[in-house]
Amino acid sequence: MERHTIEPRPGWQQTVEEQGLVYPLTRHPDGVLRPYWDESAYYSFTLTEVEALEEVVEELHRMCLAAAEHLVSEIRLADLGITDPRVAEAVTEAWHRRAELPSVYGRFDLHYDGTGPAKLLEYNADTPTSLVEAASPQWFWMEERFPGADQWNSLHERLVDAWRKQAPLLPPGSPLYFAHSIADELGEDLMTVAYLKETAEQAGLDTAWIPMEDIGWDRLSGRFVDHQLRFIRSCFKLYPWEWLTTDRFAGQVLDTLDNGGGTGSTLWIEPAWKMLLSNKALLAILWELYPGHPNLLPAHLDGPRELASTTGYVAKPLLGREGAGVTVHEPGAAPVVREEPCCYQELAPLPAFDGNHVVLGAWVVDNESAGLGIRESSGLITDEYARFLPHVIL
Numbered sequence: 371m372e373r374h375t376i377e378p379r380p381g382w383q384q385t386v387e388e389q390g391l392v393y394p395l396t397r398h399p400d401g402v403l404r405p406y407w408d409e410s411a412y413y414s415f416t417l418t419e420v421e422a423l424e425e426v427v428e429e430l431h432r433m434c435l436a437a438a439e440h441l442v443s444e445i446r447l448a449d450l451g452i453t454d455p456r457v458a459e460a461v462t463e464a465w466h467r468r469a470e471l472p473s474v475y476g477r478f479d480l481h482y483d484g485t486g487p488a489k490l491l492e493y494n495a496d497t498p499t500s501l502v503e504a505a506s507p508q509w510f511w512m513e514e515r516f517p518g519a520d521q522w523n524s525l526h527e528r529l530v531d532a533w534r535k536q537a538p539l540l541p542p543g544s545p546l547y548f549a550h551s552i553a554d555e556l557g558e559d560l561m562t563v564a565y566l567k568e569t570a571e572q573a574g575l576d577t578a579w580i581p582m583e584d585i586g587w588d589r590l591s592g593r594f595v596d597h598q599l600r601f602i603r604s605c606f607k608l609y610p611w612e613w614l615t616t617d618r619f620a621g622q623v624l625d626t627l628d629n630g631g632g633t634g635s636t637l638w639i640e641p642a643w644k645m646l647l648s649n650k651a652l653l654a655i656l657w658e659l660y661p662g663h664p665n666l667l668p669a670h671l672d673g674p675r676e677l678a679s680t681t682g683y684v685a686k687p688l689l690g691r692e693g694a695g696v697t698v699h700e701p702g703a704a705p706v707v708r709e710e711p712c713c714y715q716e717l718a719p720l721p722a723f724d725g726n727h728v729v730l731g732a733w734v735v736d737n738e739s740a741g742l743g744i745r746e747s748s749g750l751i752t753d754e755y756a757r758f759l760p761h762v763i764l
Contacts, residue, residue: 371415371484376581378409379514385545386507386511391641392557398755408757409511413728413744414764419484420522424739426488426665427478433738434661437655438465438646440477448712449671450649451688451711452576457615457645463629464643470630471641474606475501475740479752480730482597483721487664490656491718491729492686496640496648497608498757500559500731501525502565505744508760514631520763525733526569526740532736533573541603541628541637541680544569545578547596549607552581559608566606571625587622593635594626604637612689614638650686650713650723669715678705684715692755719750727752 379385383394386407396406415606436763441447442465447458464471477498505525512521519614540546548567550560567577575684580596583606590596594602627642629633646652653669660666668677682701688711690696697705697718720727730750731743745756 371413371418371482373411373413373726373728374410375411375724376515379511380390380411382407386503389507389510390502390561392561398757399507404755404757408746408759410725411544411726411759412511413759413761415484415522415761417520417763419741420763423482423488423522423730423732423742426480427734427739428737430478430490430493430665431476431734431737432658433656434495434647434652437652438643438657439658441646441655442466446655447646449655450646450651452645454615460629460642460647462629464641465646467630468641468643470539471637471643472539472604472639473641473644474532474536474639474735476644476647477732477743478740479500479731480732481718481720481727482730483491483723488730489718490653490665491715492650493647493652493666496644497610498731498733499562499608500743500745501733502558502561503758504731504733505529505565505739508743508758512762515568516762516764521761522763523740523741525735528623528738528740529566529569529626529737531536532752533570533575535736539576539630540575540649544601544603545576547578547580547602547605548586549580549582549605549609551609552583563606563608563726570606580605582607587619590608590621592621592626602636604639610689611640611642611648617641617721623713633736639659648689648690650690650715651711653686653713653715667716667718669713671711671713673707674699674705674714677714677716683714684717685712685714687712693751696751698750707747720747720752729756 383695384392394404394407397403437687442462476495478493479491511521548563548581550563570577586595626635628637654671655668676685683699687695726746728746733741744759747756
């Protein structure tokens with residue numbers, strides 16, 4: 371694994387926007403627009419490294435599914451902060467009937483520098499983003515800059531195959547809706563949903579488009595409807611389950627939840643059982659079930675324990691996103707147990723290449739390893755100002 375600098379292509383911004391990445395720039399706190407898509411550098415890997423990482427990702431995915439089974443069978447959903455009996459029941463039923471529920475993708479964030487085993491930082495299994503840039507612009511970048519080379523990237527083909535394979539699980543006679551948020555200023559939510567809609571259409575699915583804010587509730591029929599009052603039987607969303615089960619219409623969501631078998635009204639993708647995997651408490655459960663595993667970092671729910679005096683630790687809110695609320699504690703500092711539920715994970719400073727801290731985003735599609743996206747940041751926390759860099763297998 372190496373980082374290389376390279377001259378960006380002339381007109382790169384227009385190029386990647388035409389390929390679906392309509393947010394190539396990010397406005398930083400100082401008001402300056404800086405590249406989010408950054409092709410002034412790239413990372414290279416050997417085929418041996420990529421093959422080893424693929425095996426790690428698929429093993430981690432199997433371990434996460436085993437942890438989900440443990441959480442359900444041992445009735446430990448409260449460890450995830452799921453204390454509402456109705457939500458717990460919905461998650462449990464969805465897990466037991468998961469073979470009947472479409473589930474497409476997830477993204478592992480990994481600590482890796484090419485010199486030791488990859489370490490799991492977290493699993494984004496419900497609403498992962500950075501999919502568009504990983505699947506499309508970086509592939510075309512490679513074809514233009516390194517013709518004849520390869521890339522850890524079969525995302526597009528696997529997504530189309532996943533939709534085609536799982537099409538029989540969708541309610542017949544109605545389209546699969548794809549919902550995005552109007553409040554999405556950058557366009558990331560919009561383009562991620564649009565891209566997934568495109569892959570579903572290429573798989574032969576009948577699809578429809580709807581803003582999340584335009585999903586209506588018909589009191590007479592007791593169903594979610596679109597603006598033409600058509601029933602929404604199935605819907606893909608980038609709206610997190612922890613919001614869906616706590617906002618104004620949470621009761622209606624749970625009352626009409628289709629958890630397989632046609633027992634409800636609306637089937638949501640990703641399914642409710644993904645709440646088991648999109649929670650930072652999963653990291654502590656994994657360490658409990660697989661202590662000392664080479665691809666895991668020690669993690670606890672009740673406090674930093676020995677991590678405070680030995681390696682240092684990172685405190686992560688159970689449902690944080692893009693680094694929000696994450697705090698870094700160096701070794702030897704007084705341990706701090708926060709009031710809000712957190713996972714306390716061993717501090718593993720992100721590898722630095724030319725002063726840039728890097729995290730690997732390894733994708734899983736339909737339970738198989740499918741591709742890689744790389745983000746860089748100036749600090750130890752990968753936040754909303756991180757940059758996306760392409761990669762190539764050399």
